[in-house]
Amino acid sequence: MPDNVSAGLVPSPTPARRAPxxxxxxxxxxxxxxxxxxxxxxxxxxxxxxxxxxxxxxxxxxxxxxxxxxxxxxxxxxxxxxxxxxxxxxxxxxxxxxxxxxxxxxxxxxxxxxxxxxxxxxxxxxxxxxxxxxxxxxxxxxxxxxxxxxxxxxxxxxxxxxxxxxxxxxxxxxxxxxxxxxxxxxxxRRLMRRIAWRPCVSEALDILRTGIEKETGRPSPDDATLQRLLFDSNTVRTNFAVPPCATGTGDGPPGAESPGQCDGRAHGRGLSPEVCDRLRRAARERVRHGGLNPFAAEAVLHYEHISVVLDGVATENVSTRERTRMLDSLLLHRAAGPAIFLLLMAVVFAGVFWVAPIPQGWIESLFEWLGALAGPFFKEFPMLQSLVVDGAIAGVGAFAVFLPQILILFFFIALLEDSGYMARAAFLMDRLFSWCGLNGRAFMPMLSGYACGVPGILATRTIEDPKARAATAFLVPFMSCSARLPVYTLMVSAFIVPSLGKAGGVLSMMAMYLLGVVVALPTAFLLTRVFLRTPPQPFVLELPRYQLPALRDILVRMWDSASEFLKRAATVIFSIVVIVWALLYFPHSEEVAQSARTAYIARHANGIGKGAAEAEDLIKAATRENFVAARARDTGKSAMEIEAEIAENDGENPVAEALAAFTAPASGLENAIAAAHVENSYLGRFGKFVQPLFAPAGYDWRITVGILASFPAREAIVATLGTTHSLGGGADAGSEDLREALRKAVWTEGARLGKPVYTLPVAFGLMAFFALCSQCGATLAVIRKESGLRWAIASFLYMTTLAWLAATACFQVGTRFF
Amino acid sequence: MTTLATLKTGQTGRLTRLDAQRPVEQRLLAFGFLPGTRVRLARSAPLGDPLEIEFQNQSVTIRRSEAATIEIEPDAA
Missing domain, CATH: 3.40.50.300 (P-loop containing nucleotide triphosphate hydrolases)
Incomplete structure (x- = not known):
């Protein structure tokens, strides 16, 4: 073993304090x-x-x-x-x-x-x-x-x-x-033996080295960086030209601050792009003089070097692709290939939509339990209670509920990718993407987008061209992510199945899932061909050997995606949720509550044909305690037994229903007050103010407020509709009360006074709106981070406009002809 | 002139010329697709594009339009 002073060894720069x-x-x-x-x-x-x-x-x-x-x-x-x-x-x-x-x-x-x-x-x-x-x-x-x-x-x-x-x-x-x-x-600290460059390459590197030193007055960048300058045809990515700071400063030189710029501002005199280009041209000319193509020289010489290294080290490359070839002759077969692809996608979506709801139910119960647990703590402070229970817990819960879908989708994505199939999917799909200026690599981000736009956009990072990458990230939110599902479910179950039957429901659901793709691809065409004029995207992709994926890798991948998602839910989403909560809560004046109370009592008194005072007493008496006491008296059971009966949870529960009927006057009052607060909240007032904007789509102020409140997350509209329809915020898409309330909702003002708000065209329009709209703070935040603020604004404006147009078209055309 | 795009499925040949400066060719060079390399057109995708080519115990996809500028000397049938 040679001693430490031999040329192949370098002294360790590692300071003792950090791990190597x-x-x-x-x-x-x-x-x-x-x-x-x-x-x-x-x-x-x-x-x-x-x-x-x-x-x-x-x-x-x-x-x-x-x-x-x-x-x-x-x-x-x-x-x-x-x-x-x-x-x-x-x-x-x-x-x-x-x-x-x-x-x-x-x-x-x-x-x-x-x-x-x-x-x-x-x-x-x-x-x-x-x-x-x-x-x-x-x-x-x-x-x-x-x-x-x-x-x-x-x-x-x-x-x-x-x-x-x-x-x-x-x-x-x-x-x-x-x-x-x-x-x-x-x-x-032994170095690997380096290639012996031919004289023309060494001389070309010298041209660059001395040129940069002369221009900047600083030591030139190292050999690897100089080689990138010499060999790479890509002239856009010239941040290699930024000489790394005098080495050994420890915490990373500031070169990273100015990627993509061929200047050395941080390093003494600047190296202008022109000078940089001139040096590169001169250096390449030298390589050409030596009889080599400067753009092929690196590969040719390195491969020569490697064959010498491997000579006598490894026997002839053996073929390891027999199994892969056999599988490919089936999986990439002209007819069988696409069929198997569709089948696999069907399996993936079946997993996402049929398996995920089971754990989703658990997560929902967990957050309900958390809310119920936290509620009593803040009994004395109703505002704080509302912030914690309705704002933070309900809001973050609304996001966390998508975790199972994300986990399942990423399980499949990891499986497809690690096995080698994902590259085949890109190969099969490329033609569908190439006409609109993208390539097969766009497939993976879009597939992820069906679970959640955020990981979908993050998956665009494998796309080379920055414009094509931004364009793909722009399209991902059009894929029907799982947050749209509650809106679809509500509209389909409340309006479409009752009037068009089960088949109509399934078909309209599928239409919504297709709508995104149908809109996204022409959008890509417009973006890449008309606005950005991106060069045609090269598509060189290795079709790797098929391999059995390691379970550990898949689990790690699922864990990573889940923790990234939850981190986001805990930070960005949490803050947006709190802001929307505040806008829906304040000013929360006592007068509003009082007048809502008076109006409700008067209505109730009218309904039961009694005086207001008597009605108020009756409402006050409609408590759970009174119900339990009365029932205990009638049946001779103990209060505990009655409570147990109420809590029993197997489908039909006559006791719980009787309780609901008994307490209806009181809960009705509470909900009426809540609805009045929402109507008079800042967001409620704003919703009423901008409602005319949505009038062409047939939306009343309640839907408008729902749309505004669901800016941070689409699914928030369901809970908001629950609140504005006096059902309390706990309503979910499966709630029969909510469906009933929506069916009964009528216009309280304007030309359609007294007519139902939710007609079939409005229901379709609302689904189309949510299929296309940009109601997701997290997605916009990640677009801003990945592609820049302008892309985020463009995405919001474009999607919102399309959504509005689609909703308006549904309503106008639908109302006229049906 | 025969190019990668005019090879028949299953046909083999040797790479004679490519324009090394373009991004696709840069990538192929890094894969070891150098002049003289033996290559086989494995198949085209069901929709006609892209192509799958095999060389040196590996499989790589490439668009037909790009394959059309890569010159091949086909092996005798």
Missing amino acids: LVAIVGNPNAGKTTLFNALTGLRQRTGNYPGVTVFKKSGFIELPSIGRVEMLDLPGLYSLAASSPDEQVVMDALEGRLAGLPRPDAILCVVDSTNLLRNLFLASQVAELGLPVAMALNQTDVVRRRGMEIDIAKMSSRLGGIPVAAVSAWKREGLEAVRGIVGTALTE
């Missing part, structure tokens, strides 16, 4: 994440890289000689020439250009042994970064079974003596060896 950081780099499908999950177990943490919304994952392992080591699972990529933000972040992280993330102390290269050549291309690029490297050869069991031999010791020495280990991440074999090589890389 090891970045995991590898091709997509090389088993990087499986290895990461197997190594770190549950000691993982997630977050976002600073400034970009690429999902960041790290975890910890314990090494005997070193102690705690942080492992960073970087997105998979084929080349350091980044074209998507996911890939960009890898180069930035490896160069230590991300604020708050130190430069890794070592790199663990995960290599798929079934395709050594291509996987070593990336490793060979990584060698240029000048960081210690350890190499894990994954899936060695697969190639060995087919008779391929890999001489690990020889490979290690050919690569400059870096530690190499064979592993099967899926079978969890060789994990100890991987821990060992990570430790060796950290202690010996």
Whole structure:
């Protein structure tokens, strides 16, 4: 073993205070994440890289000689020439250009042994970064079974003596060896043998190096960055030109502040884009002089280098694709392929819509229980009680209830992706997306969008072109997410099934799910072809070997998506919910309550043909206690037994019904007061004020308030309709009372005075409105973060306009002809 | 002139020319699709586009329009 002063070793820059950081780099499908999950177990943490919304994952392992080591699972990529933000972040992280993330102390290269050549291309690029490297050869069991031999010791020495280990991440074999090589890389800090560039390339790199030093008066960026400047044809992404700050400052240089800009403002004199371009052209000219195409040189030379490295190390590449070929001849078959695809999608949606309601019921009960538990605490402070119970608990509960659907959908997505099918789905679907300027990669985000727009938009990060990515994120909210379901269910069960029958209900439900796609694709066409004029999207996608997914990976994935969703529910959604609650609660004046009380008592007195005072007494007497006492007297049972009878929960419960009838006058009063408060709240008044805007769609002020109140979340309209129709806020989409109340609702003013508000066209219009509208604060927030404020505003305006048009068309056409 | 797009399904050949500067070709080069590489057109998608090509024990999709500019010397049938 050579001593520490040999040229292949670099001194450790790691300050003693933090755990060493090891970045995991590898091709997509090389088993990087499986290895990461197997190594770190549950000691993982997630977050976002600073400034970009690429999902960041790290975890910890314990090494005997070193102690705690942080492992960073970087997105998979084929080349350091980044074209998507996911890939960009890898180069930035490896160069230590991300604020708050130190430069890794070592790199663990995960290599798929079934395709050594291509996987070593990336490793060979990584060698240029000048960081210690350890190499894990994954899936060695697969190639060995087919008779391929890999001489690990020889490979290690050919690569400059870096530690190499064979592993099967899926079978969890060789994990100890991987821990060992990570430790060796950290202690010996051995560099991987670098490619010997031909003179023309070395000279071209010198042109860049001296040019940048002269222009900026600063040390030039390192070789890997210079190579990106030389080899990448992509001229948009020139933030490689920002020389990393004088290395060793520790907490990440400010280079990350100005991505996409070819200037060195933070580093002395600037490097203008023009100068940068001039240097790059001169350098490429030099490569061309040496008889090489500067844009192909990197691949050609690295592959040459790798074949030399592998010569005598590994026997001939064995074919590992027989099974994959067989499966593909069925799954990608002209006729059977699409049929199987549709079948799989049907299974996914059946899971989401039939299985999810079961756990959803539990979550609903949990939040009801929480509300009931918290309520009495604030008995003395009705406002606080309302804030906690109706605002916070009910509001966050309304979101949390979608968790099962998200978990189920992500279970399927992880299954489809890890098995290798997702790439096939993109292959099958690409043609449907290409005509409107997108590509097959848009499929995954859109599928996720059917559960929830937020993870759907986050899934667009694999799309290279920033405009195409923003366009896809713009389309995701059109997919009928699970939050629309309560509105659909309410309208279908209250109005469509009674007049058009069950088949009509099912058909209109399906129509709503299709409406989003039917609108989204032409929108994409308009966006990409007319407004953004994005270049046609390239579509180079690997169809990986089919693999049995590891259950652990799927569970981790579900856990990540669930925790991200719940984090959001606890922060952004919580605050919006509280604001809407406040707008619906205040001013909450006593006068409003008083006049509502008087009016209600007068109405009640009228109804039972008694005086107001007597009616008031009767209302006051209509309490639960009185009911229980009276029933106990009549039946001779104890009060406890009666309470038990009420609580009995098996379908028909005559006792509970009798209780409801008995207390109806009192609860009616309470609800009438609540409705009056809503009507006079700030949001209620505003709703009445803007109602004329929605009049063409046939909406009264109650629906208008519902639409306004459901800005943070679509499903909030159901609870709001419950409140404004004097049923209290606890109404849900399945509530028979609410359906009854909506059917009875009539216009209280205007030309249609006394006529029902909810006609069939209004019901259809409301469904169409919610299918297309942008009523989701969380989605808008994530669009703002991913694509910028202008995209969020555009999304809101565009979707709201479309929704209004659709609702108005339904009402106007429907009312005229039917 | 034969291109990737004019190969018949199942037909093989050798890559002779591609325009290395474009993003699609850059990606293919990184996959090891270098001049001289043997390639097989595995199939086209049910709707006619994109294509699936096989080279060096891997499968990659590519749009027909892009395949049309990649020149191939087909193997004798």
